[in-house]
Amino acid sequence: MAKEKRSYEEKTADPAAQEMLIRADELGIGTAFSRADDMVPCNIGGAGMCCKLCGMGPCRLTKDGQTGVCGATIDTIQARNLIRAIAAGSAAHSDHGRDMAFTLKAVANGETEGYVIRDVAKLRVVASKYDIPIEKRSPQEIANDLADLYLSQFGQQRGKIAPVIRAPKKRQQLWEEQNVIPRGIDREVVEALHRTHIGDDQDPVHILQHAIRTGLADGWGGSMIATDVADILFGTPAPLLGQANLGVLKDDMVNVVVHGHEPTLSEMIVAASQDPEIIAYAQSKGAKGVNLSGICCTANEILMRQGIPAAGNFLHQELSILTGAVEAMVVDVQCIMQALVDLASNFHTQIITTSPKVKLKGATHIEFDEHHALTIAKQILRTAIDNYPKRGAIHIPQITEELTPGFSHEYINYMLGGSYRASFRPLNDAIMSGRIRGVAAIVGCNNPRSKQDYLHTYVTQELLKQDVLIVETGCGAIAAAKLGLLLGEAGLDKVGAGLREVCETVGIPPVLHMGSCVDNTRILTVLTQMVEEGGLGDDIDKIPAVGLAPEWMSEKALAIATYCVASGAYVIFGGSSPVSGMPDRVEDSDIILRYISEGWEEIYGGKLEFIKDPDEMIRQTLAHIDKKRAALGLPEYDPGRFGRSGDNRMLEVEQLPLKARREALYGVAAD
Numbered sequence: 055m056a057k058e059k060r061s062y063e064e065k066t067a068d069p070a071a072q073e074m075l076i077r078a079d080e081l082g083i084g085t086a087f088s089r090a091d092d093m094v095p096c097n098i099g100g101a102g103m104c105c106k107l108c109g110m111g112p113c114r115l116t117k118d119g120q121t122g123v124c125g126a127t128i129d130t131i132q133a134r135n136l137i138r139a140i141a142a143g144s145a146a147h148s149d150h151g152r153d154m155a156f157t158l159k160a161v162a163n164g165e166t167e168g169y170v171i172r173d174v175a176k177l178r179v180v181a182s183k184y185d186i187p188i189e190k191r192s193p194q195e196i197a198n199d200l201a202d203l204y205l206s207q208f209g210q211q212r213g214k215i216a217p218v219i220r221a222p223k224k225r226q227q228l229w230e231e232q233n234v235i236p237r238g239i240d241r242e243v244v245e246a247l248h249r250t251h252i253g254d255d256q257d258p259v260h261i262l263q264h265a266i267r268t269g270l271a272d273g274w275g276g277s278m279i280a281t282d283v284a285d286i287l288f289g290t291p292a293p294l295l296g297q298a299n300l301g302v303l304k305d306d307m308v309n310v311v312v313h314g315h316e317p318t319l320s321e322m323i324v325a326a327s328q329d330p331e332i333i334a335y336a337q338s339k340g341a342k343g344v345n346l347s348g349i350c351c352t353a354n355e356i357l358m359r360q361g362i363p364a365a366g367n368f369l370h371q372e373l374s375i376l377t378g379a380v381e382a383m384v385v386d387v388q389c390i391m392q393a394l395v396d397l398a399s400n401f402h403t404q405i406i407t408t409s410p411k412v413k414l415k416g417a418t419h420i421e422f423d424e425h426h427a428l429t430i431a432k433q434i435l436r437t438a439i440d441n442y443p444k445r446g447a448i449h450i451p452q453i454t455e456e457l458t459p460g461f462s463h464e465y466i467n468y469m470l471g472g473s474y475r476a477s478f479r480p481l482n483d484a485i486m487s488g489r490i491r492g493v494a495a496i497v498g499c500n501n502p503r504s505k506q507d508y509l510h511t512y513v514t515q516e517l518l519k520q521d522v523l524i525v526e527t528g529c530g531a532i533a534a535a536k537l538g539l540l541l542g543e544a545g546l547d548k549v550g551a552g553l554r555e556v557c558e559t560v561g562i563p564p565v566l567h568m569g570s571c572v573d574n575t576r577i578l579t580v581l582t583q584m585v586e587e588g589g590l591g592d593d594i595d596k597i598p599a600v601g602l603a604p605e606w607m608s609e610k611a612l613a614i615a616t617y618c619v620a621s622g623a624y625v626i627f628g629g630s631s632p633v634s635g636m637p638d639r640v641e642d643s644d645i646i647l648r649y650i651s652e653g654w655e656e657i658y659g660g661k662l663e664f665i666k667d668p669d670e671m672i673r674q675t676l677a678h679i680d681k682k683r684a685a686l687g688l689p690e691y692d693p694g695r696f697g698r699s700g701d702n703r704m705l706e707v708e709q710l711p712l713k714a715r716r717e718a719l720y721g722v723a724a725d
């Protein structure tokens with residue numbers, strides 16, 4: 055039986071998206087929103103109570119004490135399902151990291167077209183962490199060695215992957231004791247698949263121990279490599295002005311939307327779009343030029359480095375095509391809906407696949423190769439330009455918001471202490487004094503089963519009122535951007551008084567955009583630096599901080615959650631749990647749900663919980679932050695204690711009659 059249809063306002067909090075959903079209905083075209091309404095999720099599979107790992111099944115365990123044909127119990131089945139999802143997420147992030155390392159190697163050896171090493175300083179810093187010699191060596195020599203080291207992490211068979219040395223010492227020791235330090239990135243993913251084959255590992259706790267190791271191979275391995283190399287090749291992000299939402303599409307230009315994850319191709323498309331020859335070609339077809347925008351994490355990558363606008367997050371991929379104004383959507387890997395090709399056939403839009411790993415039936419494939427990157431980028435743009443004269447009726451919602459993305463941990467370090475005294479001290483001090491109550495990382499996807507952007511932005515706004523500093527990545531960051539929460543002082547009047555003082559003093563927005571999904575590793579780096587700075591405990595699990603993915607949907611999100619838990623963080627997911635079980639109907643079907651909370655917390659100090667109600671998410675976030683503050687012996691959070699300085703005081707002074715105002719400002723009542 056189909057679910058009841060939701061109204062446009064129930065489907066999305068974004069007015070631009072509502073406008074496009076109305077258009078979709080007028081044109082009789084389905085989207086993920088309508089398909090989610092039509093497709094009721096299977097409650098047995100959704101609760102993790104189904105196994106289809108072999109031909110004796112699928113086995114659905116819906117009665118007390120029931121086992122699969124092989125005798126597998128429900129907790130074993132759930133643990134196996136969960137680790138497989140974590141392995142897939144780790145594989146996706148890490149394979150992205152591998153390709154970045156291959157590109158670095160090729161750039162170092164002069165084999166690419168169009169790439170340079172943009173951030174030599176970061177190259178030297180990263181290489182030094184691994185004792186790669188840097189003095190009297192060219193950037194290419196250093197990059198070649200770093201690329202070799204990073205590439206070796208994937209196929210390494212024994213020992214420890216190199217980037218784990220960047221975690222706090224105490225955390226490394228804990229991982230050592232628990233035997234969860236990844237030996238090689240690929241090895242852990244392969245072993246997760248091996249262990250979950252019929253007739254292998256059937257002790258759920260043992261399976262989930264390896265889930266931790268597989269997650270760590272992502273966070274302190276593949277993803278960290280992806281972030282490092284992207285910064286080295288394309289520049290470490292620093293704040294700049296950007297725009298978000300569908301209004302960034304232009305009615306008089308060739309609109310090319312880049313969607314996916316890897317910055318290698320999109321950076322080259324940015325360069326090609328500014329080439330006079332390409333602009334002239336676009337003009338020859340009647341357009342003013344080429345207008346680039348991004349979707350998903352590709353959007354974040356080129357937004358934070360080049361200021362290229364974001365057309366939207368995950369659920370905007372179909373909506374952007376519905377405008378009728380997109381000449382080409384260029385995709386690489388991850389989060390690309392198969393529905394795009396069919397949807398695009400209603401318009402002139404061409405879907406162009408570019409990765410040797412990802413093809414869509416019916417799409418145009420122009421394979422990317424970093425050795426000829428600029429040539430291929432121009433070929434893609436010419437294909438899009440050739441499509442411009444075929445454009446039919448268009449409807450672009452005139453809705454955009456400005457934002458300031460680009461808060462890498464290097465920039466946060468700099469902004470807190472300047473070039474010569476770069477430091478996290480002011481942030482730690484602000485948390486210790488209670489001006490900032492704690493930190494929340496709000497990250498992750500959109501999910502059409504919940505109201506798009508609502509959970510992200512509601513939780514963000516409520517936590518800001520409670521003096522919680524927010525950092526964001528991925529589609530969550532784009533959700534906040536679309537609501538105008540990522541812009542300088544905008545919305546500071548809705549922020550707790552203590553946090554507001556800090557933001558005004560340092561000159562930062564209260565919500566910091568830290569990048570794409572692989573850039574959640576920047577958050578690990580920030581947390582490690584906070585530990586090393588002192589005053590907030592000797593490990594990440596002591597810091598008053600929480601991670602949230604209110605609208606998660608991808609397996610990558612589960613991998614991120616796992617490495618964050620293993621690093622000591624409390625992670626809250628919205629929506630439904632893939633291991634919820636049905637404890638009211640089937641005995642012991644929530645053992646795994648409880649284990650990844652209580653069991654993991656006992657070992658790692660971090661835990662993963664699934665909470666549907668946003669107010670409960672907020673309550674649990676604040677309770678955890680306050681618990682961590684109390685454990686550190688920090689003063690109890692007092693919302694009325696701060697906020698008597700800075701702009702707040704100036705606003706009060708401005709309200710005074712002239713004489714009193716002068717007295718307040720100058721100490722004398724001048725005539």
Ligand code: SF4
Pocket residue numbers: 105106107108109110111112113121122123124125126131252253
């Ligand atoms: S592995 Fe066991 S529980 Fe899973 S499908 Fe096969 S028989 Fe059923």
Ligand code: SF4
Pocket residue numbers: 350351367368388389497498499500528529530571607608610611
């Ligand atoms: S946040 Fe989720 S939906 Fe968005 S790009 Fe990342 S994995 Fe995909």
